[in-house]
Amino acid sequence: MEEGTKNKKTIFVGGISEEVDEAKLYEKFSTFGDVIEVQLPSAATNPNRPEEANKHRGFAFVTFASPADAQDAIDNMDLNELQGKVVKVNIARPMKGPIQPLGNRAVWESEDWLQQYAKPLAQSGGVQGRNAQKNDNAEAEDLQLDAEKDDAMDEE
Numbered sequence: 001m002e003e004g005t006k007n008k009k010t011i012f013v014g015g016i017s018e019e020v021d022e023a024k025l026y027e028k029f030s031t032f033g034d035v036i037e038v039q040l041p042s043a044a045t046n047p048n049r050p051e052e053a054n055k056h057r058g059f060a061f062v063t064f065a066s067p068a069d070a071q072d073a074i075d076n077m078d079l080n081e082l083q084g085k086v087v088k089v090n091i092a093r094p095m096k097g098p099i100q101p102l103g104n105r106a107v108w109e110s111e112d113w114l115q116q117y118a119k120p121l122a123q124s125g126g127v128q129g130r131n132a133q134k135n136d137n138a139e140a141e142d143l144q145l146d147a148e149k150d151d152a153m154d155e156e
Helices: 022-032 067-077 111-117 127-155
Strands: 010-014 035-039 059-064 080-082 085-091
Touching (some): 010 022, 022 059, 022 067, 059 067, 067 085
Antiparallel strands (some): 010 059, 010 085, 035 059
16 A cells, blocks of 8 residues: 555545446445445536436545555456446545635635735726716816916906
């Protein structure tokens, strides 16, 4: 067994046919040891369509009570047939890539991002910025008109 996989108890089973369900996986893999859990991720994307409810994504995770049982399952099931399809079985690994602590939130909801990239409203170029600029221009024109009126009054 490779170094680093000694304590791994969860295996990945890929290439599963649509007919396979959690019960069949449990039945097949329990011959190698005590199965604690079988996860078969659902492919259902629309909860209003019941025909998708029984479909899965074509892979599963099986967690054993001991790492030795997991390794036995890998040794015996990798590249073997399960319900008419050849399956790939190996140690489950965490997803690659950084996991953002924000989850599925928009990047601009982060205070750090706002501080680094956001402009004040008047400088943003949006509607509020244009309105603020119009207001500033109107005030400047009013001040100029007032100054011209004051100059005209002083001359009289």
